[in-house]
Amino acid sequence: MTTGAITVRPVPPAGSALVWLTTTDHKRIGIMYAVAAFAFFMVGGVLALLMRAELAQPGLQVMSVESYDQSFTMHGTIMMLLFGTPMVAAFANYLVPLQVGAADMVFPRLNALSFWLFLSGGIIVLSGYLTQSGPADVGWTGYAPLNEPTFSSSTGTDLWIVGLALTGIASIMGAVNFVATIFTRRAPGMSMFRMPMFTWTILVTSLLILFAFPAITAALAMLLLDRRFGASFFVPTEGGDPILWQHLFWFFGHPEVYILALPFFGILSEVIPVFSRKPLFGYRAMVLATILIGFLSMSVWAHHMFTTGVISLPFFSITSFLIAVPTGIKIFNWIATMIGGRLTFPTAMLFATGFIYLFTLGGITGVIVASAPLDFHLQDTYFVVAHMHNVLVGGSLMGMFAGLYFWFPKMTGRRLGERLGKTHFWLWTIGFVATFIPQYELGADGMPRRYVDYSPDLGWGTLNLVSTMGSLLLGLGFLAFLVNVGLTLRRAPDQPADPWGGNSLEWWTTSPPPEHDFESLPPIRSTRPVYDARIAAEQARAGPVTGES
Amino acid sequence: MSGATGGGPGRDPGRLALLSVVVALLVGGCLPAAATAEGRQIGGLYDVFVVIAAGVFLLVYALATFAIIRYRVLRRRDRGEPRQVEGNELIEAIWTAVPLLVVGGLFVGTLAVLSRTEARAATPAAEIHVRGFRWGWSFDYPTEGVAVSGLGIPGPEVVVPTGQPIRFVISSDDVIHSFYVPRFLFKRDVIPGRENVFDVTVEEAGTYHGQCAEFCGVGHSAMPFTVRAVSPEDYTAWLASERAGGASGSEAFPGATSLPAGSP
Numbered sequence: 082m083t084t085g086a087i088t089v090r091p092v093p094p095a096g097s098a099l100v101w102l103t104t105t106d107h108k109r110i111g112i113m114y115a116v117a118a119f120a121f122f123m124v125g126g127v128l129a130l131l132m133r134a135e136l137a138q139p140g141l142q143v144m145s146v147e148s149y150d151q152s153f154t155m156h157g158t159i160m161m162l163l164f165g166t167p168m169v170a171a172f173a174n175y176l177v178p179l180q181v182g183a184a185d186m187v188f189p190r191l192n193a194l195s196f197w198l199f200l201s202g203g204i205i206v207l208s209g210y211l212t213q214s215g216p217a218d219v220g221w222t223g224y225a226p227l228n229e230p231t232f233s234s235s236t237g238t239d240l241w242i243v244g245l246a247l248t249g250i251a252s253i254m255g256a257v258n259f260v261a262t263i264f265t266r267r268a269p270g271m272s273m274f275r276m277p278m279f280t281w282t283i284l285v286t287s288l289l290i291l292f293a294f295p296a297i298t299a300a301l302a303m304l305l306l307d308r309r310f311g312a313s314f315f316v317p318t319e320g321g322d323p324i325l326w327q328h329l330f331w332f333f334g335h336p337e338v339y340i341l342a343l344p345f346f347g348i349l350s351e352v353i354p355v356f357s358r359k360p361l362f363g364y365r366a367m368v369l370a371t372i373l374i375g376f377l378s379m380s381v382w383a384h385h386m387f388t389t390g391v392i393s394l395p396f397f398s399i400t401s402f403l404i405a406v407p408t409g410i411k412i413f414n415w416i417a418t419m420i421g422g423r424l425t426f427p428t429a430m431l432f433a434t435g436f437i438y439l440f441t442l443g444g445i446t447g448v449i450v451a452s453a454p455l456d457f458h459l460q461d462t463y464f465v466v467a468h469m470h471n472v473l474v475g476g477s478l479m480g481m482f483a484g485l486y487f488w489f490p491k492m493t494g495r496r497l498g499e500r501l502g503k504t505h506f507w508l509w510t511i512g513f514v515a516t517f518i519p520q521y522e523l524g525a526d527g528m529p530r531r532y533v534d535y536s537p538d539l540g541w542g543t544l545n546l547v548s549t550m551g552s553l554l555l556g557l558g559f560l561a562f563l564v565n566v567g568l569t570l571r572r573a574p575d576q577p578a579d580p581w582g583g584n585s586l587e588w589w590t591t592s593p594p595p596e597h598d599f600e601s602l603p604p605i606r607s608t609r610p611v612y613d614a615r616i617a618a619e620q621a622r623a624g625p626v627t628g629e630s
Numbered sequence: 631m632s633g634a635t636g637g638g639p640g641r642d643p644g645r646l647a648l649l650s651v652v653v654a655l656l657v658g659g660c661l662p663a664a665a666t667a668e669g670r671q672i673g674g675l676y677d678v679f680v681v682i683a684a685g686v687f688l689l690v691y692a693l694a695t696f697a698i699i700r701y702r703v704l705r706r707r708d709r710g711e712p713r714q715v716e717g718n719e720l721i722e723a724i725w726t727a728v729p730l731l732v733v734g735g736l737f738v739g740t741l742a743v744l745s746r747t748e749a750r751a752a753t754p755a756a757e758i759h760v761r762g763f764r765w766g767w768s769f770d771y772p773t774e775g776v777a778v779s780g781l782g783i784p785g786p787e788v789v790v791p792t793g794q795p796i797r798f799v800i801s802s803d804d805v806i807h808s809f810y811v812p813r814f815l816f817k818r819d820v821i822p823g824r825e826n827v828f829d830v831t832v833e834e835a836g837t838y839h840g841q842c843a844e845f846c847g848v849g850h851s852a853m854p855f856t857v858r859a860v861s862p863e864d865y866t867a868w869l870a871s872e873r874a875g876g877a878s879g880s881e882a883f884p885g886a887t888s889l890p891a892g893s894p
Contacts, residue, residue, distance in 0.1 A: 146848045220845050226822060227805040232764075232847060317823030323806060324821070357701070363717040366726075388808060388843075389819045390826040394748070398740050402733040406726060412690060413725045419697035423712050426702070434698060441690045445683045452736065454672045454743040455679065458661065458815040461808060461843040525660045527812025529843045532851035539839070 105189035106596055110196050111175030112492065117200050118167040124207065125159035128152045130556055133516075137549035139537040149533040150218040151237070155207075157221025158241065162248055163203040165341040165473070168481055170195070170255050172344060173283045175492060177259055179587035180277045182268025182605070184597045187261045195255040202247030209237030217241035220531065222334070223304070225315030225326035230308050239308060246301045249294045256290035259283050268586070270605030274368070277585040277608065278361060281368050282347030285375040289336045289343075292379060297333035300326060324391055331382035339378040341473060343371060345480025346411055349433050352483050353415050355581050356430035357422030363414045364608055370407035370414075377404045387456040394453040401451035408444055412437060427581075428502030432483035435510050439475030443468060446521065461531075464524025467517045474555070475513050482509070482562070487581070494574025494592045501565035508558030515551025519544035584609035662813050665838055665859070667831040669815035671743045676815075678739055682732060747816070751829050755794030755862070762800070762807035762820035762842065765849025776872040785840075785855040791865035795831045808843035811857055817843050832859040 101109060132152050135143040144152070174192065178185055186192045209216025214235035219228045223241075227233060263284050267276070276284075304326070306312035313319035315326045354361045361367060380400045383392040415437055424430070446468045450456050459465060482505070490496045523544050528535060535541050579588040588611045590599050603614040664670045701712075759770040768779035769788040780786030790796050800809050802822040810817035813836075818826050840855040860868065 146851075150845075150848060224806055224845070227846060232805055317821075323823070358712055360714055360716050362715065363722050366717065366722050388817050389821065390828075391821075391824070394744055395737075395741060399737050402737055403730075405733055406729045409729045410722070410726055413693075414722075416690070416693045416697055417718075417721070419694070419701060421712055421715060422697075422701050423710075424698065424702045434694065437694050438691065441687065445687055448733070448736065449676070449679050449683065452675065452679065452740045454740060454747050455676050457747065457817055458669075458672060458676075458812070460817065461810070522660055526662060527810070527839075527841075529810065529841055529851075531845040534851050536854075 105185070105193045107174045107178050107186045107189065107192060108492070108594065108596075108598075110192055111171050111173075113196055114167045114171035114174060114199070117196075117203070118164045118171060121159050121163040121167075121203055121207075125156050125164060126556065126559065128156040128159070130552055132156065133549040133552040135533065136535075136545050138546065139535055139542055141534055144533075146533050147215065147218065150220075150531075151209075151215050153531055154217045154220050154223075154241075155209075158206060158217070158245070160473070161221060161337065161341070162245060163206065165477065166248070166252055166337070167199055167203075169283075169286060169340060169344045170199070170252070172279075172348070172481075172484055172488075173255075173259055173286075176488065176587060177262060177280050177283055178266065179491075179590070179594065179598055180280045180585050181263060181266055181271055182586045182599065182602050183262060183266035184599070186258050187266055188258050191254055192258050195251045195258070198254070199248050199251035202244040202249075202251060205240050205244030205247065208244075209235070209240045212236045212240070222330060223326075224330075225304075225321075225323035226317060228304060228308075228326070229316055239305070242301050242305050242308070246298055246305075249298045249301070252290050253294050253298075256287035256294075259287040260291070263287075268602050268605060270610075274365065275605060275608050275610075277347075278350035278364070278367055278371075279344070279347035279585075282343040282350075282371055285371050286340050286343045289340050289375055289378065293333045293336035293340070296329050300329035300333070303329075324386075324389060327386050327389065328383070331385045334385065335382040336378045338472070339374060341477050343374065345436070345477045345484070346371070348480045348484040348487070349415055349436055350411075351585065352429050352433040352487050353418050355487075355583055356425050356427070356433070357419050358582070359418055359422040360584075360609060360612075361414070362417035363410070366410055367414055370410040373407040374404060377407070381451075384451055384453075384456070387453045388460045398451055398453045402448060405444065405448050405451075412441060412444070427486070428497065428499060428506055429483050429486035429581075431503065431506045432479050432486065435506060436476060436479040436483065439479060439510070439513060440472065443471030443475055446471060458527075459524060461529055462524035463520040463528045463530055466530045467520035467524055470517050470520070474517065479509070482506075488587075489569070490576040490580045491587055491592050491594070493570065494576045495569045495572055496576055496580060497569050498565050501561050501568070505558050505561040505565065508554050508561060512551050512554030512556075512558055516548050516555060517551070519548045519551075523548075579611060579615075582612075582615070584612045586610060589614070661815060664815050665811075665813040665832055665834045665836060666816070667833055668747045669813070669830075670833070671746050672815040675739055675743045679736065682736065686732075747828070749829065750827070751795035751797070754797035754829055755791055756796040756865070758788060758790070758796065758798050760788075760798055760800040760809055760820065761803055762809065762846075762853075763803040764805065764847055765842075765853040767853065767855045769855075771869070774869050774873070776869055778872070780855070782849070782852050783854060785853060787837075787856040787858050788840075789858045789860060789865060789868050790832055791862040792832050792835050792859045794862060795829045797827065797829050799825055799827050801825045805846045806844045807846050807853075809840070810843035811838050811840040813838040814857075819844055832857075835859050835861060 101113065104110065131143060132149065135149060212235065214237060216237035218235060219233050219238055228238065263280060303312065303314040307314055307316060313321040315321045315323050317323055350361050350367060377400055381397060381404065383397045384401045386392050387394060450459050450465060450468055486497055486502055523541055526541070528541050576592040578591050586602065589603055603610045607613055661673050661676055664673045756771065757773060759772055761768045766779065766781035767786055768777060769786060770777045778786045778788060798809065800818060800820045801824065802820045804822060806822065807820040808817050809820050814830055816830065818828050836859055838857040838859070840857055842850055842853045
């Protein structure tokens with residue numbers, strides 16, 4: 082280029098790496114979030130399988146105590162913060178602008194920055210594996226004062242702090258972007274009460290992120306000051322308070338659980354109506370239940386601290402119990418949507434119904450541990466491990482797979498194979514039951530979590546072996562999914578705009594959508610504009626309109 | 631949908647439901663038998679929760695399975711839109727109000743048991759000061775001039791009288807641990823810089839396994855202890871023999887307060 086001429090930035094060819102590295106397109110960013118999150122998921126999954134192998138029998142067979150401690154720390158950190166949260170960002174990025182009829186997020190560059198900060202933070206957390214003493218070993222909850230240098234001097238723990246702080250900031254930026262996009266970029270006609278449920282759950286989730294993540298960012302900053310600059314926020318011998326860490330951590334940590342739950346509730350509220358051929362039962366109640374869960378989730382954090390002896394036991398019991406009510410509303414509304422419908426069961430719907438069955442069990446056991454006196458026995462045992470994995474694996478992950486099978490045609494123009502999909506579903510469901518149900522019993526019997534080993538005299542060997550076998554099925558199920566994705570992507574795109582008979586705006590545009598998302602929009606007069614347009618088109622085809630419909 | 635037609639898929643969710651019911655029964659009602667008066671209350675409350683949980687579980691599973699079996703599309707020709715029902719305020723009010731009442735009831739039960747577990751006796755029969763450390767326990771009987779302590783496995787044995795309220799005052803020398811005896815159905819965190827206090831009345835003589843329940847580093851799974859509950863007479867005799875030189879045959883380390891630090 083000569084100086085003086087107007088320089089036109091060359092557009093990199095589609096599909097080149099440069100397109101992905103420089104993109105601000107919400108769809109590409111969403112896909113990058115998903116790919117990065119699943120890469121982290123595989124690391125976290127391998128760690129889980131190694132831990133299950135170690136626990137299959139009493140005695141140390143597979144790994145040292147140190148690497149076991151590092152494994153459960155990294156497994157928890159990865160699954161919650163480098164897989165679960167970014168998968169929410171993946172779905173939200175891809176879908177929210179499409180569902181509200183926008184061309185992109187309101188701040189596309191901020192959106193790209195969020196992704197790259199998240200990826201950098203995740204790599205920094207994992208880079209602990211490259212240091213001499215290995216990655217963080219303080220548990221994903223990093224309780225004080227075990228997290229202080231006196232007890233965990235490894236560089237890996239410092240990398241864990243810095244990396245998580247970055248991913249947290251990425252989440253906050255993302256949340257700002259989603260809230261702004263939902264409030265300002267809705268297409269004409271899309272009032273708040275015509276928004277798809279998934280977008281509603283992302284709005285509430287983003288608000289939760291805005292309230293909760295600053296607490297963990299502050300806590301991580303304080304911890305770094307303690308470790309590297311001689312502060313003593315959490316050091317009891319120097320006037321600090323280890324319980325303060327727990328309050329800050331769980332003030333973030335419990336909303337985080339709902340950040341990992343609400344969007345998948347939202348996915349169910351999209352998938353179930355489509356495959357029931359009915360509108361979502363009680364849409365407004367679902368919206369209110371989502372908001373109520375958001376509010377309540379900010380007031381339950383210390384139910385993780387019942388055994389500390391320093392909190393109000395009745396207050397945190399009742400708020401935790403109350404969450405069961407809006408959650409129950411959601412489950413009943415999904416079932417009521419199915420009742421009277423015409424149900425079909427492609428893999429997406431199988432995962433959605435599987436969610437209802439498995440998540441319900443996790444919700445019920447959640448009410449059990451919400452009762453402070455019962456938690457005195459069950460806290461920090463495998464009962465809690467089982468409950469938490471029940472909600473996340475039997476709930477969030479089932480919802481996530483429902484969403485992936487449902488929107489994969491939209492994202493790629495290709496439909497995932499049904500045979501491998503159903504194999505995936507059944508391996509996952511049976512694997513879930515075999516892995517986690519025995520852990521309820523182990524916990525009720527008193528087996529503590531985060532134990533690398535247990536005495537053979539305690540009789541926990543058989544159930545642990547069953548649990549380990551189950552984890553292999555979960556691993557196989559995931560392999561079936563990976564193979565399915567690989568095979569499907571090799572085929573040519575062949576999917577129409579609306580392969581399932583969808584309701585919301587993303588089904589109006591092509592699969593995959595053009596860069597600016599929409600060439601046109603249908604009139605938006607209900608929560609189901611694409612359904613309305615389809616019915617109108619069918620009536621027009623059937624003949625001249627004889628009356629008002 | 632390939633493979634989804636025919637008679638198969640209806641039975642599969644049905645089987646899943648049946649399996650899950652078996653599973654729920656397995657999950658429920660499997661707490662260890664409580665050895666303390668407080669633990670019996672907790673166990674009783676757990677049973678109430680499990681019965682109600684089973685009811686909710688069966689209701690949801692029955693409804694979902696009914697929906698799947700009854701409204702599944704069996705033939706491809708079975709087309710046309712079902713009635714587009716958007717909601718029903720009465721039904722929705724019911725399934726908001728009834729769960730609210732149920733959790734209200736559960737909360738009342740929770741409060742009743744809490745008033746018992748958090749109660750403090752005016753004059754406990756024994757007061758034992760517990761210190762957790764990486765990785766072992768020490769048990770001090772300050773009014774009796776007796777102390778036992780131990781590192782690693784098998785860990786120390788603390789002896790308590792049955793039938794009388796005993797008090798544990800617990801604290802930590804380093805990081806947070808948790809004092810957990812599964813047969814008490816109870817644990818409480820052992821926190822540096824704080825003292826936690828709880829009372830229990832052991833009803834049944836016996837030897838009970840105890841363990842640390844809060845992750846505290848590489849020795850976390852290797853710091854058990856044992857609670858041996860004996861009659862008040864045997865307890866008095868044990869105290870006397872401990873004072874005379876620890877010849878009671880327990881695995882206690884004499885001179886508990888000056889243990890060398892380090893792993894077993």
